[in-house]
Amino acid sequence: MSAAADKAGGAASASDRRDSPFLRNLGNFAGNRMALAAAAVVGIFVVLAVFAPLIAPQDPNETDLFRRLQPPVWMAGGDWAYPLGCDGLGRDILSRIVYGARISIFIGAAVILLATTVGIMAGLAAGYLRGWVDVAISRLVDILLGFPYLIFAIGLMAMMGPGLQNIVIALAYKEWVIPCRVVRGETLAAREIEYVEAARALGASRGHIMLREIMPNILSPVIVVSTIRMAHVIILEASLSFLGLGVQPPTASWGSMVADGRAFILEAWWVSTFPGLAILLLVLSINVASQGLRDAFDPRFHE
Template sequence: MSAAASDSILGRNLRRFRRDRASLAWGVVFALFLLAAIFAPLLAPHDPAAGSLLRRLQPPGWMEDGEWAYPLGCDALGRDILSRLLHGARVSISIGVVVALVASCFGTTLGLLAGLAGGVVDAVISRIVDVLFAFPLLIFAIGLMGMMGPGLLNIILALVLKDWVITCRLVRGQTLDVRDKEYVEAAVAVGASRWHVMTREILPNILSPVIVVATIRMATIIMTEASLSFLGIGVQPPTPAWGSMIADGRGFMMDAWWVSTFPGLAIFLLVLSVNLTSQGLRDAFDPRLAR
């Protein structure tokens, strides 16, 4: 299949996605989160790490000099919750995007190799995938973080080492199906290299489900990162993270509900926007639902 035809298919799928008003609306919500994360230093009214016991557990809407200086209130250390939410969005979204991208690239490469090479290569990759599938993502990440220690890079590594298997299994199955198509057999017949067959004939035709799965996995990755930070083995202070913000406020739920509630709502809305956007992408990229 030519590159022009692949572009036409991609454009047609994106047009179907734009016609899904609900998914498009949630895509806009995700885009707002993304913009807030990118421009957090400009949007945040205060330093997210600057605290003062004079502002300890101040409620939402607290004013200074006649202005709404702390619209979402302050936490137990007097730090501005709004500023910490904005900077925490950078952590959650960056981890979600990086892990989904790296895991998708790694899983796609191994899935293509397994599907095309077959034999021993396929057997070895498939057995590794089967073993890793036996471990739930959160349990696997907790075990690795316990060995490697907390930190942003360690979180990314721990999540990538488990998450690539989803894409790998998908791509292997797609490759086994596509490799018997006429255009692939024609490329092989004229002497095309295995690299050419893999990157020019097979990959463009299986890229759509890979994109959809990567988008869906972002929500799970964000939730897992928040869980690790909540447990204290994820992103470490003073870097703000939504999971650790919820953990900081769990002891004040009766007296200062806002400390945990706002980061919890942020996680809820971000994950919901990713899930519903990915659902729209799945429907748009599924040829069985073409209309």
């Protein structure tokens, strides 16, 4: 009798795990082959960024003017030691692309982490506390959304100067408004749900209700939105570096590599083309993967 009960309990537990909304949504994502392939490409870029010193075939900052504008290996004059050719200073393009992935992914992840944290806190406060707190935060969000993102970031970088830390601050300074609006809307809906009303009736503090009752139940749309926004942040970082306001030489950055190749676009197209393709591939993969996440985790797409 006891063994049968244990077996039934184990079966029920396994069934609960299978019926978990998170696992079910994760299964929906895994069933989307295109999104899964895109996520795999993003994973490859992450591996390149983390293990760049082990993967890059050459020192990304080592110059050799004898190899200046050396073509890719499949063209006349190419060398397998420099498979994608060399730039105007004789630096290996493949190695600089590998190290450039570090910059793009680090800045993208740091900006999204900082902006999402601030946005969640501000959105929870605006949506739950309402009143003057909601008015103040909403007006600030409206003001920041009124400025073009790139121009706003250029202005901040011009004031603060170049550097990784300043790039993260300049991009996160406005990026937080996106998760803030999402969290505010979700909080407005969640504050009237039964479990929140029950916690309020039991005398739970505002902080407890916001952080322990509401926040865990609204994270799915925030994660999806933040993933989508990461692609946008990577493009902005590349744009700042292209304009000379981002990562400074000799540090490898895809945006600055594209800028360096402008002078040789006709005679040495590979200098700017390959880093440009890296930006395109990473951003496209993040967008496709994030669309798959949205389709899997947003219940409106299963109605």
